[in-house]
Amino acid sequence: GPGRAWWSRAVVYQIYPRSFADSDGDGVGDLRGITERLDHLSLLGVDVLWLSPVYPSPQDDNGYDISDYQDIDPLFGTLADFDRLLAAVHERGMKLVMDLVVNHTSDEHPWFTASRDGGREGDRRDWYVWRPARDGKEPGAPGAEPNNWGSFFTGPAWTYDEKSGEYYLHLFSRKQPDLNWENPEVRQAVYAMMRWWLERGVDGFRMDVVNLISKAPGLPDGVVPEGARYGDGSPYYVCGPHVHTYLAEMHREVFADHPRGLLTVGEMPGVTVEEARLFTDPARRELDMVFQFEHVGLDQGPGGKFDVRPLELADLKASLARWQTGLGDTGWNSLYWNNHDQPRAVSRFGDDSPAHRERSAKLLATVLHLHRGTPYVYQGEELGMANAPFASLDDFRDIESLNHHREQSALGVDEERILSGLRHRGRDNARTPMQWDGTRHAGFTTGTPWIAVNPDHAHVNAEAQRADPDSVFHHYRRLIALRHTEPALTHGDFRLLHPDHEQLYAFTRRDAASGTELLVLANFGATGLTVDLPEGWEQSPTLLTNVPGGALRGAPDVLGPWEARVHRRT
Numbered sequence: 001g002p003g004r005a006w007w008s009r010a011v012v013y014q015i016y017p018r019s020f021a022d023s024d025g026d027g028v029g030d031l032r033g034i035t036e037r038l039d040h041l042s043l044l045g046v047d048v049l050w051l052s053p054v055y056p057s058p059q060d061d062n063g064y065d066i067s068d069y070q071d072i073d074p075l076f077g078t079l080a081d082f083d084r085l086l087a088a089v090h091e092r093g094m095k096l097v098m099d100l101v102v103n104h105t106s107d108e109h110p111w112f113t114a115s116r117d118g119g120r121e122g123d124r125r126d127w128y129v130w131r132p133a134r135d136g137k138e139p140g141a142p143g144a145e146p147n148n149w150g151s152f153f154t155g156p157a158w159t160y161d162e163k164s165g166e167y168y169l170h171l172f173s174r175k176q177p178d179l180n181w182e183n184p185e186v187r188q189a190v191y192a193m194m195r196w197w198l199e200r201g202v203d204g205f206r207m208d209v210v211n212l213i214s215k216a217p218g219l220p221d222g223v224v225p226e227g228a229r230y231g232d233g234s235p236y237y238v239c240g241p242h243v244h245t246y247l248a249e250m251h252r253e254v255f256a257d258h259p260r261g262l263l264t265v266g267e268m269p270g271v272t273v274e275e276a277r278l279f280t281d282p283a284r285r286e287l288d289m290v291f292q293f294e295h296v297g298l299d300q301g302p303g304g305k306f307d308v309r310p311l312e313l314a315d316l317k318a319s320l321a322r323w324q325t326g327l328g329d330t331g332w333n334s335l336y337w338n339n340h341d342q343p344r345a346v347s348r349f350g351d352d353s354p355a356h357r358e359r360s361a362k363l364l365a366t367v368l369h370l371h372r373g374t375p376y377v378y379q380g381e382e383l384g385m386a387n388a389p390f391a392s393l394d395d396f397r398d399i400e401s402l403n404h405h406r407e408q409s410a411l412g413v414d415e416e417r418i419l420s421g422l423r424h425r426g427r428d429n430a431r432t433p434m435q436w437d438g439t440r441h442a443g444f445t446t447g448t449p450w451i452a453v454n455p456d457h458a459h460v461n462a463e464a465q466r467a468d469p470d471s472v473f474h475h476y477r478r479l480i481a482l483r484h485t486e487p488a489l490t491h492g493d494f495r496l497l498h499p500d501h502e503q504l505y506a507f508t509r510r511d512a513a514s515g516t517e518l519l520v521l522a523n524f525g526a527t528g529l530t531v532d533l534p535e536g537w538e539q540s541p542t543l544l545t546n547v548p549g550g551a552l553r554g555a556p557d558v559l560g561p562w563e564a565r566v567h568r569r570t
């Protein structure tokens with residue numbers, strides 16, 4: 001079962017290569033830069049590195065628009081640089097997982113140019129999703145799109161091709177046309193490419209929006225939410241009719257009986273816990289684990305991702321606890337607070353003010369890493385890196401933010417209001433360069449960084465934290481080490497305590513086999529908190545704390561601002 005798989009004791013570290021380390025001074029991170037920084041990751045103790053895309057790409061969506069699946073973008077280096085990085089990762093006993101982006105390609109991928117330019121009857125036409133204009137509408141005219149779906153990056157999900165007089169589907173940008181997974185040739189081409197990377201030595205894949213690959217027949221119009229311009233197509237492409245068949249087929253064709261220990265994780269916006277159980281049930285042989293999005297949607301209002309609303313702690317606990325239970329007996333959870341698409345964890349779920357940044361970053365780490373599942377650390381999270389102080393629109397780079405701004409401005413929305421949404425939720429918050437030291441550009445580059453370094457690198461940086469045993473970095477190091485050694489952490493049952501409490505996040509993990517039990521207490525707030533300890537915990541030693549010298553002080557106990565502790569009893 002999944003409890004025995006190697007990845008149930010593993011921690012994954014996500015690298016966003018563009019922003020990790022620049023070895024050649026062009027202002028963009030690269031593969032050699034990563035190789036030079038592997039000591040940082042060995043010291044942290046992570047088991048697996050996941051690289052966001054490094055393939056040739058027009059970089060419309062920072063590499064999530066791929067024009068060649070079997071090479072490296074010169075921006076990041078060469079295949080030889082890749083092989084050296086992979087060898088160096090393996091030498092250190094770590095594994096390397098690639099990003100697999102196969103819901104869509106770039107519009108500059110030869111598959112797409114052949115599909116488009118070969119015309120309606122061309123050989124590759126059916127590799128993408130082409131449709132004529134809506135009945136009775138003039139092709140190319142406003143509102144003539146085949147259906148009313150909106151794209152994730154604003155605007156319609158369809159772009160008109162003059163030459164053939166048809167539209168192609170793109171759930172993301174117009175430079176990211178969706179592949180037609182119903183075509184078996186497409187699927188076989190993808191599997192062959194995946195086998196090529198496995199033969200090269202990679203240890204698995206993080207699969208981009210892989211629950212969106214199967215679209216419902218007929219591509220029906222979606223319901224148009226109040227005040228919106230486009231229909232919500234998600235019921236017709238989230239976990240569509242053939243997605244399980246395709247992933248089971250992929251498993252047979254690519255992963256079955258592979259001699260190395262591999263990791264497969266599907267990124268799945270909109271996935272339910274019931275669906276996730278099917279995807280990750282080992283008996284079904286689909287995926288090892290999925291990324292779900294429920295907990296990163298709780299602070300979002302009805303107006304979409306830039307409509308910020310306060311998070312209720314009770315909602316967060318209820319959501320994560322439901323996933324813990326839902327994938328308790330069957331399946332497996334991925335655990336994350338942030339990634340390259342999300343704001344920084346400490347700014348969103350913690351408190352990034354000078355008084356509380358470090359302690360709340362450690363609290364978040366403690367809570368997440370004590371859950372059952374495989375934790376993912378996003379680069380810089382282990383330093384408690386915070387959101388960026390973006391001053392004006394010029395500071396943003398992300399296509400999603402820029403498109404959103406253009407659309408909202410055209411609708412006459414107040415500039416400050418738009419910028420406020422982008423500052424809270426924009427993906428560029430996670431994409432400012434990794435903060436290696438306190439020098440100019442944080443040791444990320446000797447050139448001009450492609451996006452500004454956060455000025456707080458003067459005091460928030462890896463060099464300073466490696467030298468300080470009480471740093472956020474060393475707290476992460478201790479949590480990762482604990483995952484390797486504590487069976488209750490890997491296998492133990494999860495039980496939420498005080499579910500309705502608005503400031504206390506408390507739970508136990510109990511390993512029936514060894515009788516070991518862990519108690520996690522976390523104060524999500526800047527004021528002290530009196531806690532009634534559950535019975536029998538009064539004498540239990542503290543295993544880990546984010547307050548130097550912090551320990552049980554008797555029952556009832558008091559937790560200081562953003563204090564988190566783990567107790568252990570056998």
Ligand code: TEU
Binds near residue numbers: 061208269341
């Ligand atoms: O993201 C898919 C996804 O659903 C989101 O995280 C998305 O970025 C967000 O909802 C937009 O509001 C994946 C990648 O992680 C992301 O970087 C890519 O832009 C996207 O797919 C397209 O490949």
